[in-house]
Amino acid sequence: METQQARLMDGTDLARRITETSAAAAEDIRRRAEVSPCLATVLVGEDPASVTYVRMKQARCAKAGIRSRHVPLPASVSTSGLVETVTALSEDPDVHGILLQHPVGAHIDERAAFEAIAPEKDVDGVTMHSFAAMGFGLPGFVSCTPGGIMRLLDEYDVDLTGKHAVVVGRSPILGKPVGMLLLGRDATVTYCHSRTVGLPAIVREADVLVAAVGRPRFINGADIKPGAVVIDAGYNPGNVGDVDFETARHRASLITPVPGGVGPMTIAVLLEQTVDAAARRLIRP
Numbered sequence: 001m002e003t004q005q006a007r008l009m010d011g012t013d014l015a016r017r018i019t020e021t022s023a024a025a026a027e028d029i030r031r032r033a034e035v036s037p038c039l040a041t042v043l044v045g046e047d048p049a050s051v052t053y054v055r056m057k058q059a060r061c062a063k064a065g066i067r068s069r070h071v072p073l074p075a076s077v078s079t080s081g082l083v084e085t086v087t088a089l090s091e092d093p094d095v096h097g098i099l100l101q102h103p104v105g106a107h108i109d110e111r112a113a114f115e116a117i118a119p120e121k122d123v124d125g126v127t128m129h130s131f132a133a134m135g136f137g138l139p140g141f142v143s144c145t146p147g148g149i150m151r152l153l154d155e156y157d158v159d160l161t162g163k164h165a166v167v168v169g170r171s172p173i174l175g176k177p178v179g180m181l182l183l184g185r186d187a188t189v190t191y192c193h194s195r196t197v198g199l200p201a202i203v204r205e206a207d208v209l210v211a212a213v214g215r216p217r218f219i220n221g222a223d224i225k226p227g228a229v230v231i232d233a234g235y236n237p238g239n240v241g242d243v244d245f246e247t248a249r250h251r252a253s254l255i256t257p258v259p260g261g262v263g264p265m266t267i268a269v270l271l272e273q274t275v276d277a278a279a280r281r282l283i284r285p
Ligand code: NAP
Pocket: 145, 168, 169, 170, 171, 172, 173, 174, 175, 192, 193, 194, 195, 196, 199, 212, 213, 214, 215, 233, 234, 235, 236, 242, 262, 263, 264, 266
């Protein structure tokens, strides 16, 4: 039934507005505390995609008046070496937020490295502390992409109460936390993953669908419930999402484009949380 054309959820515009507000808040901190917010970025090795992501985050920081302190480490760094570096940043009063770019390399205990981030500097929302706070609905920093998705849903006045939200993907930084945030907003949440049986039938029941799989055009438009809200968090080579956009846009009521949907929101939330961390330390401790 191809009866409609979905409205696009514009992440680029919303991210720009959030970043403008963060820049104004960063300037206010600089004026009042005579120091600008500072994000430390830790990069292990030279994986080209990670190098690009970190550069992009630093460039956006600079535009918003946030200093970055870049800490590159060799791919051969040990878990204890990485933990030591992150611990030093956690203890450094001039650093307000810490971003440890992942993946960090298979020989490293990534969890141990993340846990060395002090909760009050966990602006990327990757520690157990942040995850638990989010699960309990308590204040804290959220995982950035899930946080960005929730902001997009709110921007487009999507009422989540009692809605069936289906999240395809259960990674610790994306699928799992976005499901928890949706649950916290009274949606009825179903998680799907690689062992799910009968996935298309579950997708067809979704009022709100979040695709976080990492497989190009994995969700077929024909499986989308007419009128559903479709959030495509996927970002695959060639700027292709996890949802088959051309077929899905005729079934959904709202849909995020790729690029320009979820992607820009991730960095916007990172900047916002960095400025917030700095404000908590410098202005309203
Ligand atoms: P991930 O860690 O690889 O997780 C992928 C998830 O998809 C896993 O839970 C996996 O299930 C599930 N999955 C894989 N194949 C499946 C299948 N055939 N059927 C059902 N589920 C399947 O990936 P991620 O880090 O969450 O990222 C997912 C996508 O989001 C990627 O395209 C990534 O580039 C994108 N992303 C975008 C942003 C952004 O800023 N826009 C940020 C992060 C990620 P199992 O758990 O069973 O293995």
